[in-house]
Amino acid sequence: MSANELHGGPSKLGRALCLLAAFRPGDAELTLAELARRTKLPKPTAHRLLGELAEWELVERTENGHRLGVRLFELGALAPLQHRLREAAGPFLADLFETTRSTVHLAVLDGSDVVYVHKLGSRHGPTLQSRLGGRMPAYCTGVGKALLAHAPQAVQQEVIGHPLQRRTPRTIVAPGLVLREIRAVQGRGFAAEHEESAKGIACVAAPVLGTDRRAMAAVSVTRWAHQIDVDRLAPAVHAAAVGIAGVLRSG
Amino acid sequence: MSANELHGGPSKLGRALCLLAAFRPGDAELTLAELARRTKLPKPTAHRLLGELAEWELVERTENGHRLGVRLFELGALAPLQHRLREAAGPFLADLFETTRSTVHLAVLDGSDVVYVHKLGSRHGPTLQSRLGGRMPAYCTGVGKALLAHAPQAVQQEVIGHPLQRRTPRTIVAPGLVLREIRAVQGRGFAAEHEESAKGIACVAAPVLGTDRRAMAAVSVTRWAHQIDVDRLAPAVHAAAVGIAGVLRSG
Structure with missing residues (x-):
């Protein structure tokens, strides 16, 4: 037993959080064996910690294992930045959805990724990978370019400082061209993406x-x-963004 | 130090989760003092645990305290029941929103409450208290009555076994009348609520x-x-529900 564990140090909480973090998109439920494998925890330890997490409804027992629970969903929805954004943006996104009859997204920047905070999916358009709470790289998405254009320079440099993956033949991966894209957004007030993250989608x-x-x-x-x-x-998207900004500033 | 703590028992994880659970709707951020007060933890303990939660991005430090973090939002969005429902329902809810130009909700039952899993808020209608991840009592809401009508009898009995709060002059609080409402839903396939949860809203x-x-x-x-x-x-709402059920069954 380490000193950490003896003194109730970081390890125990860390292990429990590690169990939560082991769930990935698409994992409806995970068996104890799989959770132990992913977290490198001994099965009895994982089992005991899952029991505690279940008491708090952060995970729920299923027939074959565990899944993330309703309380985690509730807590996550309380995260105030995302919550405030969603509340402020809701009506504007709904209007935009109504007028364009297209899928509407709201996203924030987290590191080099965008995280989707709201999505109104249209049945008339393409099926998209995006989902609430999901991530995409910023450099190849419209929301990402819009966010990067108005991010600190250090963030922009960090993004282009790493090799950028070519997701389609049209993905812009040369650092200089990505920066030019970003500067163009600053000039015209909106970003466009044309088959850079996925084929056939803009x-x-x-x-x-x-x-x-x-x-x-x-x-x-x-x-x-x-x-x-x-x-x-562009004018409709821009107007929605300005409207949301107004509500956020006055809130 | 208790035996529990010595052996890395439930207490430490429990305390950390207690800190997360201390956040309530509307709490943009909480000071250390407030978090310590709500959780009855000594400030140094709360401080140390918050540090660990921050390492996992479950909470974020702010100028004056802490707020729930982006990682919690992400994890919450992964809760598979809610996620699967939202994905299956998204296009049907969007259609319903477009055709009715009214606020659309998707909710699940948790105990005696409904928890909102999706909301498309209209700008044309009333401002509602509901929010993603928010709760309302089931007995006085339309979604609640629809859910109770098709819940196990033990759940129905549990709900009417407690005194029901009169939220408006129209709230149905007599157990017998609530049961009659529920049975009516079973018969006609939809539930209606007329100013039972809030004045002026149906x-x-x-x-x-x-x-x-x-x-x-x-x-x-x-x-x-x-x-x-x-x-x-009613026909439009019913059609959306049937459509969603079809996708969920085939998934």
């Missing part, structure tokens, strides 16, 4: 700016690439 | 039924009470 995005001109979030409208009309969509 | 809801005829969720459309047309809305 979007128009705009940043939700704070009083310091930093992006608090970004809004986008996504359609089939052959159906997108950037000039028609 | 809704129509329908259960999303599994093959066992138990409700997996419920869908509703909410409007101003004086603008609601139950006979017109």
